[in-house]
Amino acid sequence: MAMAMDDTAHEQQMLVQWCMAAQVFTESEFRQAIQRTYCTEEEEDTEEIQPVIEQINSSMSAFSLELRSCMDQTSGIRNWALVNTNADTISTGATPYTASELVTLKTLVEGVFTEKMGNYSLSLHEALRMATKRNGTVAGTLTRAETESLIRKFCADGWLATDPDGGYVVLGARSIIELQSFFNVGFADYIRLCSLCKEMATSGIMCMECMEAVHPYCANRLASASGNQLTCPACNKHIEQPRKFGPGERGIPHIVESVAGSVRGDSVGLDEPATQSIKKLRIEDSSDDEE
Amino acid sequence: MEEDSQASGRYAIDLVRYALACHASGKPIKREGIKAQVLATSSIRSARTVHERANELLTQHFGLKMVALPSHEKRLTDNTQAPPTQQQAKPVPAATKWVLQSVLKDRAREQLELVQTQEQREVLGFAAMVLSLVFVSNMSVSMDQLVLYVRKLGPPRCVVATGEDTESDSLSDVQMESRAREAIAYLTRHTYLDKVKMSGGGGDAGVSETQATQQQLGDGDHHDEGMVYTWGPKAKTEFQPIDMARFIAAATGQECNDEFVKTIGRAYGSNIAATT
Numbered sequence: 001m002a003m004a005m006d007d008t009a010h011e012q013q014m015l016v017q018w019c020m021a022a023q024v025f026t027e028s029e030f031r032q033a034i035q036r037t038y039c040t041e042e043e044e045d046t047e048e049i050q051p052v053i054e055q056i057n058s059s060m061s062a063f064s065l066e067l068r069s070c071m072d073q074t075s076g077i078r079n080w081a082l083v084n085t086n087a088d089t090i091s092t093g094a095t096p097y098t099a100s101e102l103v104t105l106k107t108l109v110e111g112v113f114t115e116k117m118g119n120y121s122l123s124l125h126e127a128l129r130m131a132t133k134r135n136g137t138v139a140g141t142l143t144r145a146e147t148e149s150l151i152r153k154f155c156a157d158g159w160l161a162t163d164p165d166g167g168y169v170v171l172g173a174r175s176i177i178e179l180q181s182f183f184n185v186g187f188a189d190y191i192r193l194c195s196l197c198k199e200m201a202t203s204g205i206m207c208m209e210c211m212e213a214v215h216p217y218c219a220n221r222l223a224s225a226s227g228n229q230l231t232c233p234a235c236n237k238h239i240e241q242p243r244k245f246g247p248g249e250r251g252i253p254h255i256v257e258s259v260a261g262s263v264r265g266d267s268v269g270l271d272e273p274a275t276q277s278i279k280k281l282r283i284e285d286s287s288d289d290e291e
Numbered sequence: 292m293e294e295d296s297q298a299s300g301r302y303a304i305d306l307v308r309y310a311l312a313c314h315a316s317g318k319p320i321k322r323e324g325i326k327a328q329v330l331a332t333s334s335i336r337s338a339r340t341v342h343e344r345a346n347e348l349l350t351q352h353f354g355l356k357m358v359a360l361p362s363h364e365k366r367l368t369d370n371t372q373a374p375p376t377q378q379q380a381k382p383v384p385a386a387t388k389w390v391l392q393s394v395l396k397d398r399a400r401e402q403l404e405l406v407q408t409q410e411q412r413e414v415l416g417f418a419a420m421v422l423s424l425v426f427v428s429n430m431s432v433s434m435d436q437l438v439l440y441v442r443k444l445g446p447p448r449c450v451v452a453t454g455e456d457t458e459s460d461s462l463s464d465v466q467m468e469s470r471a472r473e474a475i476a477y478l479t480r481h482t483y484l485d486k487v488k489m490s491g492g493g494g495d496a497g498v499s500e501t502q503a504t505q506q507q508l509g510d511g512d513h514h515d516e517g518m519v520y521t522w523g524p525k526a527k528t529e530f531q532p533i534d535m536a537r538f539i540a541a542a543t544g545q546e547c548n549d550e551f552v553k554t555i556g557r558a559y560g561s562n563i564a565a566t567t
Binding site for chain 2: 013
């Protein structure tokens with residue numbers, strides 16, 4: 001790509017403003033913005049935007065900002081966002097939501113992520129019930145209509161999403177990109193990584209031999225590459241009957257560490273790592289007993 | 292001195308981050324916020340140095356700068372209405388609020404096709420229409436005139452708190468009036484408009500007009516007596532007179548040439564200079 005390097009700083013300013021306005025964007029949209037900025041028309045390979053990303057990240061690092069991405073687990077499309085890497089009092093104020101809305105968002109994100117069947121999803125009904133009841137210290141509760149409107153707002157902003165059938169609430173791309181530290185600190189035991197691409201997996205299949213997960217997109221890639229035979233990339237065993245997890249699936253329960261004497265599901269503050277004594281708790285899947 | 296300079300650099304970076312956080316939350320950057328969040332532990336003598344350095348960093352890395360948010364208008368007079376971009380002879384108080392403004396040229400921003408949500412487009416379009424009316428009315432419009440205009444315009448649903456998905460021709464007169472007032476209140480809350488006292492001859496006419504309208508509608512609220520609407524701080528920051536001329540030209544399908552700009556300038560009460 002023939003970039004006009006003479007006004008690199010100017011183009012970078014333009015791109016940074018574009019990223020800030022777009023908030024969450026696909027790689028294709030980002031590439032189009034780069035082409036418009038540098039006034040080029042050629043189609044670019046994935047590798048060609050890497051220098052631009054590195055340049056922006058180099059410039060933004062002093063301000064605790066970074067371009068990060070995650071892959072859509074079904075389509076393989078990569079989503080990007082310019083995120084804060086320092087969760088201090090300055091950056092936690094960077095939200096257009098009220099305190100009450102933030103509490104509701106946190107409740108829903110935690111509820112989705114710690115869903116006990118390991119599907120990382122809540123039915124719409126359960127999400128509405130959870131948000132309306134709301135485990136928090138903020139006074140007042142929301143009506144059902146207000147909660148529905150709020151969930152739509154969270155979906156529009158990328159924090160949550162609904163599955164294609166619309167019956168389940170799942171994590172949006174923005175949550176997966178921006179809340180990695182939050183999940184790592186407070187919910188490490190609920191994290192599943194795809195054994196192929198090593199990114200967070202909130203839907204996919206599980207190898208019941210080694211209990212490693214694979215994204216739906218990554219599983220399709222593996223199967224296509226080996227004549228529709230699906231082999232676990234972690235233990236190399238053939239996956240005969242893949243066990244699925246995700247919205248609408250039977251799920252695979254988590255093994256979690258919990259605060260002693262309390263049931264998992266209590267809200268954990270965004271900036272409060274679990275420091276109390278812990279005990280292991282296995283959440284039983286009643287369907288397993290039937291097998 | 293060197294330590295001061297290094298510390299100043301660190302605080303400038305924090306001020307940049309704070310400014311960006313305020314921008315993301317849709318709130319102005321306030322002096323008290325800067326003192327609490329950025330300079331709380333500072334021994335720096337001059338916050339101005341930190342502010343200037345932060346502006347350099349914002350411009351260099353983000354193409355942005357902090358601009359002082361104009362204060363609210365308190366009072367307008369018939370003969371001494373000053374266009375917002377002209378300097379006044381009176382002393383200007385120190386700024387206590389700032390907002391981020393892009394320093395990119397218009398052409399660059401158009402080329403970028405910055406992303407906007409549907410709601411943002413609707414609010415901006417509606418605000419521009421209302422502000423253009425105020426602009427060509429010598430920067431002052433009575434409540435009654437504004438309500439009439441907004442009723443005809445049909446405010447977007449996102450600015451009306453009680454808005455249902457209802458077509459305007461199925462609403463009663465009272466409902467349409469109510470929606471128009473809600474929309475005007477929305478623009479006032481978001482400081483696109485300022486509601487100010489009009490003093491002088493024009494104010495009296497405005498008062499009697501308001502009273503007559505209120506009697507017709509049976510509205511007992513006389514808070515609008517002698518009050519007019521003019522541009523608020525956000526309007527002054529986001530729109531320049533030449534922007535209004537271009538907007539009006541585009542909305543009316545006319546060419547924004549020098550003659551058109553002069554005509555709009557006469558309605559505005561001052562020459563409009565193209566600044567970009």
